[in-house]
Amino acid sequence: MTPDQPASAVTPLVTRMTLAQQIREALVVRIVSGEIQPGERLVETRLAAMYGTSQAPVREALRELEAMRMVETRPRRGTFVRHFVQQTLRESYVVRAALEETATRLAMLAGTVPLDALRREVKAMRAAARTDDAVAAARASVAFHRHIVDAARNELLKLSWEALQIEARTSVTMVAAEVKLKDIARDHAELLKSIEDGDLETACKHARDHQWHYADLPHDAHGRARRTSRQVS
Amino acid sequence: MTPDQPASAVTPLVTRMTLAQQIREALVVRIVSGEIQPGERLVETRLAAMYGTSQAPVREALRELEAMRMVETRPRRGTFVRHFVQQTLRESYVVRAALEETATRLAMLAGTVPLDALRREVKAMRAAARTDDAVAAARASVAFHRHIVDAARNELLKLSWEALQIEARTSVTMVAAEVKLKDIARDHAELLKSIEDGDLETACKHARDHQWHYADLPHDAHGRARRTSRQVS
């Protein structure tokens, strides 16, 4: 019975995103998909024309991408897509390891580990391995780790972790490193087991090694394999 | 607060910074100094008038502050200074612990720990303790940890760590006000010692506990005592 809602027929409640946010999303997709190459320059006016907006929202979107470290801006120079090559990838695994080890510790100490959810994700990984569905496996893996990070109940930790753009990177790695999906499921199952066992230090170390392991995998086409000096403890 | 009245007549010379950056700096100072209270709203147009610019640079500055987590922006609502209270402070220590433990591990594995520099900072802390100079002690402490993070040679780790600094910096000072400066020097000296000794796991654990210790200290005026559930040691 409320006939009004002035003339503008539809403003779908869901589309409450600002233009800047929409543009950011679009650019993220184009960058991770490789449509826009690393090193390429993003010209504000050109993008504005392309998306049919003015320069302002584009500029804001670029700023957000910069905060995500997907692009680099030199004042008065322009903004460029970063080469986040294997180096960065490797680095990100080490940082993830640090954060996830701590998340594991916090969650176990607080007794908030969502074991059921974790078991569910492992199950999903096994299913993905059977159907050879890398995307599904990646999604389950990210979900697994996110559950742990959430369980730590530390907002700042969560933010830092999310800032690493986990999803974008894992899928890239899995493809690039050609990890056997079955191994992924197995690794996570082992990690889960040590958490279930309740041995804090062992589980934490396991959480850390889990990521350091990936940092050691060959990420690039040149396939330099190295698993050496690291042997932690 | 101070109405119209361009904050500074001109910032004439070697202004290699963009207006947005200058505004950001100014706002950071006003926020950490408490001139702008937590929860307070930052009105773009008002700030623009105050600094004698248009809305655009102000907007950009606010975005950057948001990335730093000093303010919070609700689309179409406005941006507000965050109450980064003890909760966040405590959280930041835990995240720092995670990153610094890993930094210690990486630096020791790579053999890049700048022992001399670390010794120098400890010495500075002792001097600060003697003259009861909390600011100097805080500065030396930050420098000490930064040396380690730098030595890890992991750009992403460094970035994540620096991102914490805004909050951490203020908190260090606050805590320093309550912690005996001599204890700070002693704690760092002990950490340094375990690094010099070369025992990787002990040093890492020490690095972690070093920060968790601060997380447990009472940070607020209400002096809520620490949680005891942490049998991490």
Place this chain on the structure above:
DNA sequence: GTGTAACCGATTATCGATAGTCGGTGGAGG
């Protein structure tokens, strides 16, 4: 009184236009 819808003032999001800066270019000087 109570709940609802249109109205209002304040403020953000976006636009279109302009000023200034940056890197590159081609000719003059050596």
Place this chain on the structure above:
DNA sequence: CCTCCACCGACTATCGATAATCGGTTACAC
């Protein structure tokens, strides 16, 4: 041939104006 420098075209940083929204408030029918 190589270097230096004023000039040019392309873009970013910034401006001033406008469109759209939001929260609160008021008028009005029950």
